[in-house]
Amino acid sequence: MGRLRDKVALITGGASGLGKATGQLMAKEGATVILSDLQEVEGTAVSKQIINNGGKCSFMKQDTTSEEGWREICDYILERHGHLDILLNGAGVGSSAIEIEDMDFSIWRNCLSVNLDGVFLGCKYGIKAMRKGRGGSIINISSILGFAGLATATNYCASKGGVRLLTKAAALECARKTPLVRVNSIHPGFIDTPMVAGAIQRRGPEFRNYIEENVPLGKLGEPSDIAEGVVYLASDGAKFVTGTELTIDGGFLAR
């Protein structure tokens, strides 16, 4: 405990799934956590729960595809807390289980807008804000589907592959500047969150069987498995780690 003491962390997608679990763990590790999300009711409830458990937390509504929204939230955090040390770009949408020939351009664009443009904006404003303070650590959530393709998920795979290399390029830009901002990506496998529950519902029970058969550890991961990786990359224990890709996938990509 205490690995993130005195650090201020912004978590997008903080109302649900991986963002929620990361907010809970970061607060336990001593960070002051700001959760943001489109889902105001759920986000406020998570924030209250963290406070009730003794953590420091607040919620702000944010659409990560809005550049103005990024400016406002980063300015607010600097004004209120003086510095931003950690940013988890966790907001994202799943794939739509549609083949490329049948995919409306609007569906392609929506996925790329949230999963890639939102992370670009997060890096842009996160780096600016961190450099006004003490530097920091940005963690972008990509996916195993930033490495491997999945039929009927062209939009999702393209967005997550983009996040993987956006992360490396941003890490190199920041590497020789002071204060230092480190930028890394995490590549979750199939984790038990509302997003995956939705995918199982859309694709049918065979999809759960596919996961269990193809994940070497034989099951879905838990959101806390990803939160542990995020906390490591956010902490000073990872001070020599930048531009890396951390896969947390039950062995999926090792096959």
Ligand SMILES: NC(=O)c1ccc[n+]([C@@H]2O[C@H](COP(=O)([O-])OP(=O)(O)OC[C@H]3O[C@@H](n4cnc5c(N)ncnc54)[C@H](O)[C@@H]3O)[C@@H](O)[C@H]2O)c1
């Ligand atoms: N669950 C998995 O197995 C898995 C695997 C690989 C990658 N990921 C990635 O992890 C991230 C979190 O996914 P999750 O499984 O926790 O899903 P989730 O649906 O539980 O949470 C995603 C959150 O993002 C929010 N969000 C969506 N669009 C937004 C926007 N424009 N602005 C602000 N918030 C927005 C949603 O409201 C939701 O609360 C996503 O980027 C996802 O692609 C998840």
